[in-house]
Amino acid sequence: QVCDYRDAKVALRDIFDTMVITSPNMDYVPAYPVETTIVHTYADGMWGQHEYSRFPQPFVRGRWHLACIPARPCPPDVPAALWNRLSAKDWREDTSIGFSGLGHMTAELQEDLDHAAAVAIRRYEEYDVPDNVRAYGNMLVLILRQVLDRMRHLPAAPSVAIAVAAHVQRVALELCGLRTYAEVLVPRTESSVDFSARVLPVVGGFAREASDAALFTRVGVPTWYLQPLTHQLGVWRVVE
Secondary structure, eight states: OOOOOOBBBBOOOOOOOOSSEEESSOOOOOOOOOOOOOOOOOOOOOOGGOOTTTSEEETTTTTTGGGGGSOOOOOTBBOOGOOOOOGGEEEETTTSSSSTTTTEEHHHHHHHHHOOOOOOOOOHTTTEEEEHHHHHHHHHHHHHHHHHHHHHOOBBHHHHHHHHHHHHHHHHHHHHHHHHHIIIIIHHHOOOOTTSSSOOSOOOOOOOOEEHHHHHHHHOOEEEEEEEEEEOOOBEEEEE
């Protein structure tokens, strides 16, 4: 079920005194990514709650495709390898190098990520997207190919190699989101039809403006709305 964007299917007070995070179309409330000037890279190569390829971030105009990043694998179009959690066990030291402590991610992992990246690139390139989307997507393809090349050929310490492999996952997923944005979200936003009951299996995002909350709810994007806590707010369920 989906409620009006101004009401709360679920609500969470979280870290706010006079505000509340609500969702009209989801059953849970993820952690809100508090703004920071420094984003940390963790042991798995991810960026914690600021990892936009895994967790919802605040909606930013011009970057709506980030909300369209798939939330889960959907083979063959979105391979499961893009969600593999990386760790030091996926790294092997290269004893042929004159320095100790340098190596590569395992051949099996590299093969899986190579394939997943190729799928993401192919799905993006085969779809006719607007020129402004194409320019940004072409930049992502260039970045992805450069990161793949580094993963294959440049030995590195475990933490660096993991971060590089995680960036392959991140950029490939962003390309998947760009395809969904162009193929699904743009037509929905340009239509007057209410798609709110057809929620997309994507990451979604946090709305800080009522207009964004209304729009993304209507087009079926998972939406969490940071809004003032008032007596007029209709709440179906409070979550922790």
